[in-house]
Amino acid sequence: xxxxxxxxxxxxxxxxxxxxxxxxxxxxxxxxxxxxxxxxxxxxxxxxxxxxxxxxxxxxxxxxxxxxxxxxxxxxxxxxxxxxxxxxxxxxxxxxxxxxxxxxxxxxxxxxxxxx
Amino acid sequence: xxxxxxxxxxxxxxxxxxxxxxxxxxxxxxxxxxxxxxxxxxxxxxxxxxxxxxxxxxxxxxxxxxxxxxxxxxxxxxxxxxxxxxxxxxxxxxxxxxxxxxxxxxxxxxxxxxxx
DNA sequence: CAAATATACATAAGATTCTGATGTATATTT
DNA sequence: AAATATACATCAGAATCTTATGTATATTTG
Numbered sequence: 001x002x003x004x005x006x007x008x009x010x011x012x013x014x015x016x017x018x019x020x021x022x023x024x025x026x027x028x029x030x031x032x033x034x035x036x037x038x039x040x041x042x043x044x045x046x047x048x049x050x051x052x053x054x055x056x057x058x059x060x061x062x063x064x065x066x067x068x069x070x071x072x073x074x075x076x077x078x079x080x081x082x083x084x085x086x087x088x089x090x091x092x093x094x095x096x097x098x099x100x101x102x103x104x105x106x107x108x109x110x111x112x113x114x115x116x
Numbered sequence: 117x118x119x120x121x122x123x124x125x126x127x128x129x130x131x132x133x134x135x136x137x138x139x140x141x142x143x144x145x146x147x148x149x150x151x152x153x154x155x156x157x158x159x160x161x162x163x164x165x166x167x168x169x170x171x172x173x174x175x176x177x178x179x180x181x182x183x184x185x186x187x188x189x190x191x192x193x194x195x196x197x198x199x200x201x202x203x204x205x206x207x208x209x210x211x212x213x214x215x216x217x218x219x220x221x222x223x224x225x226x227x228x229x230x231x232x
Numbered sequence: 233c234a235a236a237t238a239t240a241c242a243t244a245a246g247a248t249t250c251t252g253a254t255g256t257a258t259a260t261t262t
Numbered sequence: 263a264a265a266t267a268t269a270c271a272t273c274a275g276a277a278t279c280t281t282a283t284g285t286a287t288a289t290t291t292g
Contacts, residue, residue, distance in 0.1 A: 005128075006213045008249080008278065009121035017221055028240050038216050048279050050242060072240065072287050094221065097122045098214055100154050105133055105207065124249060124278080144269050164250050166271060188258050188269060 007042060011052055013094045014044075016079070016087035019062065024078045027053060053077060061086050123158060127168055129210045130160075132195070132203035135178065140194045143169060169193060177202050 018030055025033070031044045056062045061083035065076045079087060134146055141149070147160045172178045177199035181192045195203060 005125035005248080005279090006210065008125040009123070010217065011278080012121075014220065026240080028238095032239095034220065037220050041212070041216050042220070045280065046240090046242080047244085047281070052278085054242095069240090070287070074240065091221065094122065094217075096157070098217060100157050101126065101210075102214060104130065104150065104153050104158070105210065121250090121277080127249080142269080144267095148268095161251065162269090162271080163252070163273085168249085170271095185269090186258070190269065 010094065011044065011048060012056070013090040015049075015052060015056065016061065016083065016090055019077060019079045020084065020087045020091075024065075024076050026074045026076050028074075056083070126210065127160065127164060128172070129206040131165075131168060131172065132177065132199065132206055135193060135195045136200065136203045136207075140181075140192050142190050142192050172199070 014034060015030065018025055018033060022033075027046070027049055031046070031049060034042050034044050053062070057064060057077075060080055062077045063080055065078070067074045067076060130150065131146065134141055134149060138149075143162070143165055147162070147165060150158050150160050169178070173180060173193075176196055178193045179196055181194070183190045183192060
């Protein structure tokens with residue numbers, strides 16, 4: 001498990017990406033998938049996830065569909081056309097960010113020149 | 117420039133890393149170095165930087181040394197022994213996190229199996 | 233079969249961390 | 263002379279997350 005501060009700011013992008021890849025998912029499923037894909041190292045908490053899903057819905061990036069499994073409710077989320085665009089943009093940004101950070105923390109024989 | 121939400125949580129690690137690589141730096145210098153190393157894409161704001169430096173000092177990870185350049189003050193920061201340990205730990209974590217995130221957002225022909 | 237665990241949603245107080253504004257002052261460039 | 267750069271600092275407010283709490287059904291296990 002990572003000290004969660006690193007995960008901050010990536011949640012929205014992760015959700016949008018999962019929905020783009022998998023078409024339709026419900027909240028609990030997302031927590032389990034991220035857990036599995038990260039080898040237990042990233043655990044999305046419900047207190048962070050559900051408010052973010054509601055926010056994405058309010059922004060018009062996702063729509064919902066409620067389904068009953070027996071008597072238990074399940075709320076599926078999927079991307080709107082706008083959400084698909086947002087997803088792509090966010091992913092482009094995250095990819096670039098990861099690369100920049102990778103550079104930033106590596107190339108360091110550089111106490112005097114700065115530029116690369 | 118990245119939408120800054122991604123940078124959240126990485127600031128402490130970046131500072132500790134810069135100090136480990138460069139031995140001794142002052143705040144303004146850090147902002148310029150990160151800007152240069154990231155090709156202008158990451159801009160550390162002063163409102164985030166200075167409070168974080170003060171926090172690191174309070175935690176015992178850095179010590180300070182004030183120098184006058186003409187009449188203008190400059191405050192150099194350097195790692196304490198404890199700070200060096202913290203720096204290593206944080207970097208290990210960040211590196212692992214970047215890799216995990218890289219996996220999470222790539223390997224996706226996986227709508228049904230989850231595990232990798 | 234009762235208890236524990238897993239599934240599945242939701243909210244909310246408080247903490248952390250950042251943005252953007254503001255303030256002060258000196259040095260350099262145009 | 264004015265604008266910009268260097269260099270520190272603080273603070274109100276915003277965003278985002280943690281931890282706890284709440285509700286309810288389904289499944290597994292001793």
